[in-house]
Every structure is written in C-alpha cells, then in structure tokens.
Amino acid sequence: MENGIIFVGKKPPMAYVLAVLTYLNSGNDSVVIKARGVTISTAVDVSQIVTRRFSKDIKVSKVEIGTEELEDKEHKKRNVSFISIEMHK
C-alpha cells in the first residue's frame, strides 16, 4: 500500500476487503482501490463486499477508468486498462 492506495491483484477478494476495512479503521477517512487488466472485476467485487456486507457507513465516492502504459520484461510498452475506486466513510 502506498498513499492510501490498495492495489488489487490475484489474491482472493477477502484479502483486499480486510485491507480496506483495516485502513479505514486506522484513522483514515478514504482509500482508493486500484486494479489493472483481469483483476478489475475483483476490485469491483471488493468495493461491493465492503459496502454491502461489512459497512453501510462506507460508500463509493468516485470511479475512474483509463489506460496505463506498462513496460514488460523485454522493455516493450503495452497498454493496460485500469480502474480506480475511491471509497470513504
């Protein structure tokens, strides 16, 4: 985690749900969940599990989508879609 951003990868959604809840219960009012490529759907799941199952006080405040340029191991550039979901209580 850097600067209130939780990067969603290939762990089960609950791992990120826990990270969100822990961060928001440690004196922080907002957090951003970010994911690239196929993990984008996991990020949406995480936001829904947090707001619907765990806390009615936490809301999604902003959703952004876009493209990032990544460099692979052979220094080739490729474009990857991302989502960033801002949540706050």
Add this chain to the structure above:
Amino acid sequence: MENGIIFVGKKPPMAYVLAVLTYLNSGNDSVVIKARGVTISTAVDVSQIVTRRFSKDIKVSKVEIGTEELEDKEHKKRNVSFISIEMHK
C-alpha cells in the same frame, strides 16, 4: 442490444467495439456498455479501445458500479457485481 445498452460477454473485445461504433454511427449520441462478473474488465477494455484507438470524439461520460441479484437455474439467488459505462460523442 436493448435501449442503447450493449451487454459485454465472452466474445473478444473487438466484437463489442464494433457494436459501439456501429450504434454511435447510426444517429445515436450515446450508448451504455454493461458487464457482470469477470467480463467487467473486458467492458473497460472496450471503452478504452473505442476512445483511444478509434475515435477521439467519443468520451466516457459516466461510470457506475454496483450489485445485481441474479437467479440461477435452480432458482437460487446470488449477487453479482456489474459495471455500466456510458459513452457519448
């Protein structure tokens, strides 16, 4: 397609890119791309391919995420995340 909504499923992204471009070139100013579960990331890809590779005049105007209740074949209800991406020219 119903009422200007394109449902993104398991076809390659280009199939939906073409559907978006065709719809917006047939006298319509806006279209909504919608996807559930693991196809959510494909929907984001589709929006990015349309806006970045095909037309600088088409923009993403709204992104919504949420949960829908679906009934499976045995009439059991389960929750599925969705994304809906509104695009207009």
